[in-house]
Amino acid sequence: MPLNLDQLETFINVADLGSFTAAADKEGVTQPAVSQQIKGLEQRLGVRLIERVGRRAQPTAAGLDLLSHARRLLQEAAAAEEAMMPYRDGASGRVRIGSGGTASIHLLPRAIAAARQAMPGLEITVNIGNADDILRDLEANSLDIAVVALPASGRNFEIEPFYEEELLAVAPAGSLLPDGGPDAAFMRDRTLLLYEGGNTRRAIDAWLAAPDGGTRPAMEFGSVEAIKELVAVGLGWSILPGLALKRDRAGLVTTTSLKPKLMRQLGMVLRRDKHLTRGLREMMKCLRECKD
Numbered sequence: 001m002p003l004n005l006d007q008l009e010t011f012i013n014v015a016d017l018g019s020f021t022a023a024a025d026k027e028g029v030t031q032p033a034v035s036q037q038i039k040g041l042e043q044r045l046g047v048r049l050i051e052r053v054g055r056r057a058q059p060t061a062a063g064l065d066l067l068s069h070a071r072r073l074l075q076e077a078a079a080a081e082e083a084m085m086p087y088r089d090g091a092s093g094r095v096r097i098g099s100g101g102t103a104s105i106h107l108l109p110r111a112i113a114a115a116r117q118a119m120p121g122l123e124i125t126v127n128i129g130n131a132d133d134i135l136r137d138l139e140a141n142s143l144d145i146a147v148v149a150l151p152a153s154g155r156n157f158e159i160e161p162f163y164e165e166e167l168l169a170v171a172p173a174g175s176l177l178p179d180g181g182p183d184a185a186f187m188r189d190r191t192l193l194l195y196e197g198g199n200t201r202r203a204i205d206a207w208l209a210a211p212d213g214g215t216r217p218a219m220e221f222g223s224v225e226a227i228k229e230l231v232a233v234g235l236g237w238s239i240l241p242g243l244a245l246k247r248d249r250a251g252l253v254t255t256t257s258l259k260p261k262l263m264r265q266l267g268m269v270l271r272r273d274k275h276l277t278r279g280l281r282e283m284m285k286c287l288r289e290c291k292d
Contacts, residue, residue, distance in 0.1 A: 004040070008073060019057055050063055097145055098127045098148075099147040103148075103243065147269075154269075158271070158274075161265045163290060167263065169255065172237075184208050188208060224244045
């Protein structure tokens with residue numbers, strides 16, 4: 001059975017004031033209530049802590065030894081309570097986000113800046129990875145929220161789509177583009193540099209699907225930024241999220257819509273049982289408000 005902090009506080013008051021009555025007055029309780037607190041603490045520890053010397057109540061040898069420990073325990077308890085005040089008042093907190101590379105570079109910074117402006121004490125960490133790993137970490141509760149390309153599946157997840165963007169054909173600057181944009185057959189004839197894995201890649205593969213069921217890119221990469229660089233120096237074409245093409249390598253690549261257009265949705269994913277702290281609610285609000 002752990003020590004009772006109220007009993008320790010009463011014990012300190014009796015020892016400091018030398019009187020059960022004075023301790024009762026300080027705490028705003030009756031003298032019998034103080035006596036009961038001291039008796040309970042003595043029973044818990046199995047030693048006599050207070051003895052009467054004349055008209056004064058003084059700590060015994062055991063009580064003197066306990067006194068320094070009791071003061072430290074109450075100081076630590078007060079410090080712990082003080083540390084919790086910003087969380088209780090909603091001025092502080094922590095949000096752990098898992099995200100893919102494109103969103104973490106081109107979308108999250110704006111949302112994070114807005115959340116930090118609203119809550120300067122909010123601590124935000126971002127883990128970057130592929131969607132499958134991120135969702136596993138979310139399931140394990142080592143992340144608070146995931147920002148991933150949809151669809152996302154999981155019986156324990158709440159999923160909220162919040163951002164839709166177009167996937168664009170990306171070609172070296174000066175490339176000839178078909179009127180109305182390249183179709184799947186046209187793109188299959190190009191040297192393709194594609195992002196490896198994830199829902200976005202699955203959507204691209206489905207859009208590119210050849211009648212014989214096979215579409216093999218010339219190269220696959222784990223970095224959208226690397227693909228942009230390689231396209232810029234003329235090594236091939238790609239299909240990339242519009243977010244990644246806001247800054248188009250100073251005109252070194254050409255972008256256009258596909259025919260038909262290919263879209264993807266980004267979603268916020270949380271565990272169904274996740275407690276929505278003020279910080280997490282603020283982060284979600286700022287993600288919803290992200291604009292091009």
